[in-house]
Amino acid sequence: MKEKYIQILGIALTLFYMFFVVWLYWAEPKNFEEVTTKAKETVEKATTKAQVITNTYEIDKEKFEEGLKAFRQDNFLVARDNFEKADPEDKDAKTQFYIAYTFYRQGWGRFSNDDELFKKGLEQINRVIKIDDDFKVDDADLKLKTPVELKNEFEEGLRVTADDFNPLKLTRERK
Numbered sequence: 811m812k813e814k815y816i817q818i819l820g821i822a823l824t825l826f827y828m829f830f831v832v833w834l835y836w837a838e839p840k841n842f843e844e845v846t847t848k849a850k851e852t853v854e855k856a857t858t859k860a861q862v863i864t865n866t867y868e869i870d871k872e873k874f875e876e877g878l879k880a881f882r883q884d885n886f887l888v889a890r891d892n893f894e895k896a897d898p899e900d901k902d903a904k905t906q907f908y909i910a911y912t913f914y915r916q917g918w919g920r921f922s923n924d925d926e927l928f929k930k931g932l933e934q935i936n937r938v939i940k941i942d943d944d945f946k947v948d949d950a951d952l953k954l955k956t957p958v959e960l961k962n963e964f965e966e967g968l969r970v971t972a973d974d975f976n977p978l979k980l981t982r983e984r985k
Contacts, residue, residue, distance in 0.1 A: 833849075833852065837849075837852065855898075867899060867901055869896045869897045869902045869905055870895065870896045870897075871896075872896075873892050873893075873895045873896035874892070874893065874896040874897075874905060876892045877889045877890070877891075877892030877893040877895075877896060877905075877908065878908070880892060881893075881908060881911070881912060881915075882951070884915070886912040886913075886915055886916040887916070889908070889912050890909055890912040890913075893905050893906075893908050893909045893912070894909065900937060900941075901941065902941075903938050903941040903942040903945040904945070904947065906934060906937055906938045906941060907935075907938045907945060907947055907957060907960070908947075909934050910931050910934035910935040910937075910938060910957075910960055911931075911952065911954070911960065913927045913928065913930050913931030913934060913964075914927075914928070914931050914954075914960060914963060914964065917931065917967070918967070923967040923968075925967075925968060928964050928967045928968050929968065931960075931964050932961065932964040932965065932968070935957050935960050935961045935964060936961070938957045939957045939958075939961070943957070945957055
């Protein structure tokens with residue numbers, strides 16, 4: 811083997827070891843099991859970032875389907891968690907729309923709406939509009955099909971008007 815190749819291999823191994831030591835300090839694992847878990851998380855994050863940079867990013871379809879199943883069963887916390895895991899980079903308009911819709915469904919009430927959830931939903935729907943302002947969901951089960959419609963519902967839910975005290979409001983349906 812040539813001396814040049816041995817030097818290159820030595821430099822590469824030294825750099826690898828240096829990055830490993832830096833990563834150990836950064837990740838601060840408490841035991842060996844945690845080392846493997848944190849290493850896996852780091853590799854997944856790096857892979858996702860590389861996919862975003864190279865425009866090959868796709869959501870995790872399996873997690874999205876799990877989220878959709880939980881959404882249809884009105885289990886909005888689990889649905890939101892699965893949707894967030896399906897799209898960790900917040901790049902998919904459809905997934906982000908469903909996350910906003912979970913805030914709407916969970917925060918909606920016959921007597922009053924949960925303002926905290928509606929505020930979070932409004933922030934989320936603004937994110938969808940930034941991703942794709944012409945987005946329209948193709949789900950037949952949803953009554954609100956566009957981000958603009960859902961945004962209007964959030965804004966109306968946060969606004970206090972005389973109509974909020976109307977007793978006929980109790981007969982309204984959730985969208």
